[in-house]
Amino acid sequence: MKVLRRQRDTTLQDRLVWQVASLLLAYPDEQYAARLATAQQLLAHLSSPPADLLGRAVAALAGLDPMRAATGYVDTFDMRRTCTMYLTYWTAGDTRNRGNHMLEFLHAYQAAGAAPPQHEAPDHLPVVLEFAATVDPAAGRRLLVEHRVPIDVLRDALATSGPVYADVLTAVCATLPPAGPADRQRAQQLASAGPPTESVGLQPFTLTVPPRRTQEA
Template identity: 30%
Template sequence: MAANPVYQWFSALLCYPEADLLEALPEFQTALQQWPELSAQQTALQGFLDYLGSHSLRELQENYVATFDRNRNHALYIFEHVYGEDRDRGSAMVDLLQEYRRGGFELGDDELPDYLPVLLEYLAQVPSEHAQKLLGDAVHVVAHIAGKLNAAASPYAALLQGVTALSPVAPLPLVEPPVRDMDEAMETFGPDFSGQEPLLKPSIETVQFYPKSAYHAAAKGAAS
């Protein structure tokens, strides 16, 4: 059994919808009504469950693809919003993989470590204090994606807002990620495990969901 099932609840709902998800809607409904962690967001999250229950599987799948796969602003890959095409993205990927492995969590070959449902599944398995720390590090990005989805009137905004509400850390605004010439980066650093992105060896042991320079810049702006 998961140590923190509420994260698993969000993880499953943020994945590409399949028939078994719709079959399990009564279980998701029961959890929403019973878990105190979700009480503050219950109305919005109920709206998302209603959305799933009122559309066909094909409609849900088409909307999911249009929302997350065809719109980079809504991507559920955390480092997409932090590093963009900067070479540090590869290093952050490796750091996150190491975090998962320290917790005994191995990814499949077709999964990237910064995919938000993967991170949430990991948070469901680790001690609550550690899960809260990691979520507090990542919440700035989660809230950023939530804002983009909300601006697009997407029903998925409720899920990202719900995850944000679980964090002990208040989110700060996210600065725009740097842009780097990918041909140059590939030539200098070589491809990552997928053969697509430059990959660096990790230089630190902690995961940087939010670069310190960007964090301090956002904090300074929020305080002014």
């Protein structure tokens, strides 16, 4: 019984980390302040080490005005190929296989009875984290573990280009099994050489790499 209780407690803590991370990694739109407030409330229920990392990120982001937060987000994630949060970009790159890789996420959402995301690609990390936190933690954890290498690459890239967000990724990584030697080697290869490329259209999705967010004047 104690083992089951520890497992339940661990799963709940991980889900809280994923939910807070999803809120912090979303684009700072008109709901920016509300998301930060929700993240702060959820942190009160976190007792695991990632709570300090996420708390530091919440405090840093709360100190930015919305315009500066939005500009910094775009500069970090939309203008740097090495910081894209679209996980299949790292596993399939600009190849015809990327659509098939995205289907893995869609199938997981559909199997859990969740509607596909309407305004974002299914492999976008904040979407995956919210799915893992609020819909199906087992399936969500599987997707995160299977894409541990891209998450590690993103975390390491953010260490220099977006340290606030690097704390968020470090907290997420703390909920996953430690990366093995093969994972670390693959991460190093991706960081140095980048993902595979191929000059073809992507089916069934057509996205730029990384997808560009339309900004209002």
